Amino acid sequence: MTSKKRSNSDKSAILNLHRQPKKTTIGVANKTAPPQKISYxxxxxxxxxxxxxxxxxxxxxxxxxxxxxxxxxxxxxxxxxxxxxxxxxxxxxxxxxxxxxxxxxxxxxxxxxxxxIVVPTQATAKSIVGVIFDAIINLIDSTRNINKARNAIVYHRFRTDGWERLLSGAKTIIKRLKSAIMFVLPNKRGDKVGLQPFKLQAAGVDDAL
Incomplete structure (x- = not known):
């Protein structure tokens, strides 16, 4: 009888343990801290x-x-x-x-x-010219890689042909031209090229005033 009572009590204890509501742990990292107020x-x-x-x-x-x-x-x-x-x-x-x-x-x-506020980068004449020259240089490099791959397939070795010499020389000229133009162009935010005035957006900025 004693063993049966103990087994019944053990079963009831296990059932009570499962019935207890599980505690949910909320990490500190999940709590979003309110934005810091700026003193003025x-x-x-x-x-x-x-x-x-x-x-x-x-x-x-x-x-x-x-x-x-x-x-x-x-x-x-x-x-x-x-x-x-x-x-x-x-x-x-x-x-x-x-x-x-x-x-x-x-x-x-x-x-x-x-x-x-996310402030967009104001494009200047210098930055636009730099992007254009970088795109041309990347195009030349891509063409050179394609030509090298073709030579490797056809001749089974690296071969400096007329296209490789032409593209290599063009890249050198473009890089020197870029350096010269970038040196001459000003580097001021006010020197914008045909850009519309940017619009700043932020949560809570009152545009209705």
Missing amino acids: SVAHAIPGRIRFRIPRLVIDCEYADKLKQVIESDSRTTNVRVNATAASIVINYQPGIISDDQMRSHLVNLIQTAPN
Whole structure:
């Protein structure tokens, strides 16, 4: 009788163990941390001009560049100056279009959302020319490889024929021409070639103002 009672108690214990709800473990990595709020203060403000003090400007040049570009892209701003050493940004805007309080709220929103903005690379004449020359050089290399493979199949060995000499010489000329043109062309963001103004997008940026 004692053995039967023990076996029954063991079975009931196993059944209770299976009936217990399983605990779900949630890793810390799965928890999405809220975005870090960027600290700021208004150092000076008059109609049409406001200066913010933002400590992050001192340590994060990428953020400073993004913030400057996104504010400059606003049609209501006329001038933006960033002084990273002083952790300040001065913004001049057109007064009268919206109220100063609305403009201040809009700029504060941009300050907070600037880290999430993807700034497209502005193509310059130098970068476009570089891409074109690189494409030509890659085409020459591909043609040379095809010619080498054909020679290996036909002659069963590597053979420097007229095509190989021609393509090799053309590649040398193209590379020298590229170096000369890239040296002459300016390397400024303002030297854009027929590009439409880029549009910055970020979650939470108020476009309705």
